[in-house]
Amino acid sequence: MTKQTIMIIGLGLIGSSLAVCIKKTHPVSFLYGWDNSKETSQTAQETKIVDQIPENFAKAAENSDIIVLAVPVQTAQHYLEELATLNLKKEVLITDTGSTKQKIVHTARSYKLNFIGGHPMAGSHKSGILACDANLFENAYYIFTPTKKEQTEQIQRLKELFSGTRAKYVLLKPKEHDEITAMLSHLPHIIASGLVNQADHFNQKYPRAKQLAAGGFRDITRIASSDPQMWTDILLSNRHTLLQMITQWQAKMDDISFWLETENAEQIYHFFANAKDMRDRLPVDKKGSIPAFYDLFVDVPDRPGSIAEITSLLGKTQISLTNIKILETREDIIGVLQLTFKNETDLIAAKTHIEKETDYHCRLQ
Numbered sequence: 254m255t256k257q258t259i260m261i262i263g264l265g266l267i268g269s270s271l272a273v274c275i276k277k278t279h280p281v282s283f284l285y286g287w288d289n290s291k292e293t294s295q296t297a298q299e300t301k302i303v304d305q306i307p308e309n310f311a312k313a314a315e316n317s318d319i320i321v322l323a324v325p326v327q328t329a330q331h332y333l334e335e336l337a338t339l340n341l342k343k344e345v346l347i348t349d350t351g352s353t354k355q356k357i358v359h360t361a362r363s364y365k366l367n368f369i370g371g372h373p374m375a376g377s378h379k380s381g382i383l384a385c386d387a388n389l390f391e392n393a394y395y396i397f398t399p400t401k402k403e404q405t406e407q408i409q410r411l412k413e414l415f416s417g418t419r420a421k422y423v424l425l426k427p428k429e430h431d432e433i434t435a436m437l438s439h440l441p442h443i444i445a446s447g448l449v450n451q452a453d454h455f456n457q458k459y460p461r462a463k464q465l466a467a468g469g470f471r472d473i474t475r476i477a478s479s480d481p482q483m484w485t486d487i488l489l490s491n492r493h494t495l496l497q498m499i500t501q502w503q504a505k506m507d508d509i510s511f512w513l514e515t516e517n518a519e520q521i522y523h524f525f526a527n528a529k530d531m532r533d534r535l536p537v538d539k540k541g542s543i544p545a546f547y548d549l550f551v552d553v554p555d556r557p558g559s560i561a562e563i564t565s566l567l568g569k570t571q572i573s574l575t576n577i578k579i580l581e582t583r584e585d586i587i588g589v590l591q592l593t594f595k596n597e598t599d600l601i602a603a604k605t606h607i608e609k610e611t612d613y614h615c616r617l618q
């Protein structure tokens with residue numbers, strides 16, 4: 254790739270991870286970064302994730318060959334509006350990373366911008382520049398949503414730009430994209446958060462319920478830890494599709510209620526058997542669409558020194574942690590420590606080590 258100037262707007266999880274991937278494969282390119290958080294901009298500058306945080310947004314955008322919007326989906330709409338008022342280069346190509354595509358593609362078209370919608374289908378329930386990960390997109394799907402045949406050349410430019418992600422590129426129509434992601438990503442987020450909210454209410458009656466949350470509850474609700482603002486934006490921008498899917502979901506729940514009321518064991522069995530069959534046939538590609546972080550949950554007694562004991566144990570073995578969080582700190586009970594690792598090897602090594610050296614119980618979810 255010839256020397257290009259690229260501007261990344263939004264330097265959170267996705268923007269900063271893309272910036273690192275671009276720099277890796279295109280070291281001669283020049284990267285501007287723009288973020289409305291001073292702290293994030295400062296981190297991006299200090300860690301050299303981008304080459305420059307410009308003082309003047311408009312000048313930097315006008316100087317860019319490619320502009321990547323990696324901000325929340327509603328914010329991306331406003332940036333398109335602003336970009337449309339600038340004197341951008343004639344050949345400038347604008348793309349985004351948002352989780353929904355119809356609205357943004359429509360807005361870009363209304364401003365006659367040279368725009369291709371993009372969506373790297375990998376991420377995490379973590380956000381912000383501190384979660385930046387050069388391997389985040391490896392083997393994940395990276396969707397582009399061109400609207401015209403003539404956009405082949407621009408798609409090629411983007412494929413080259415993002416080659417360092419090592420993602421698998423897929424082309425979809427914006428509507429197809431929004432329907433598929435509504436089913437496989439947006440509706441599951443609603444259901445996961447709904448379950449947690451219901452359990453929260455239940456917890457008032459049985460305060461120990463939270464502590465007893467079993468593996469299944471943790472598995473299905475992991476994504477309820479995602480950024481609430483990001484998900485509010487996503488839902489509102491895929492409203493019509495989601496309303497239909499929620500209606501279908503409600504009908505499925507009505508079926509279950511009816512089979513329970515009528516004690517219809519056969520139908521209930523089919524419900525589970527059919528789901529098991531489909532679930533067991535899902536491709537085992539670990540990063541096909543989702544987490545790039547590996548969490549270990551350790552039950553620790555609530556006594557001074559237990560957290561330090563674990564971190565120093567891991568320190569001695571050179572297993573590096575990317576994050577540590579205390580999930581439960583109430584006095585009389587055992588606490589849960591959430592340890593996050595960058596890869597599965599570190600996760601398994603840490604689990605084996607902690608279990609060998611202590612009597613703490615470890616769980617993967």
Ligand SMILES: NC(=O)C1=CN([C@@H]2O[C@H](COP(=O)(O)OP(=O)(O)OC[C@H]3O[C@@H](n4cnc5c(N)ncnc54)[C@H](O)[C@@H]3O)[C@@H](O)[C@H]2O)C=CC1
Nearest residue numbers: 263265266267288289290324325326351352376377380381
């Ligand atoms: N988190 C995930 O797993 C995935 C997210 N996406 C999409 O990518 C986009 C970015 O998501 P993340 O990086 O996860 O979010 P994030 O919250 O980690 O990063 C967003 C960044 O945008 C900045 N920002 C917010 N408003 C701004 C404004 N007005 N001007 C400049 N900067 C602003 C924030 O300070 C933050 O650094 C969203 O549209 C999201 O739907 C796509 C795939 C996966």
Ligand SMILES: O=C(O)C(=O)Cc1ccc(O)cc1
Nearest residue numbers: 352374375376377378476543
């Ligand atoms: O961590 C998870 O399970 C996710 O669901 C991450 C994610 C969030 C938003 C997207 O548009 C794509 C992937």
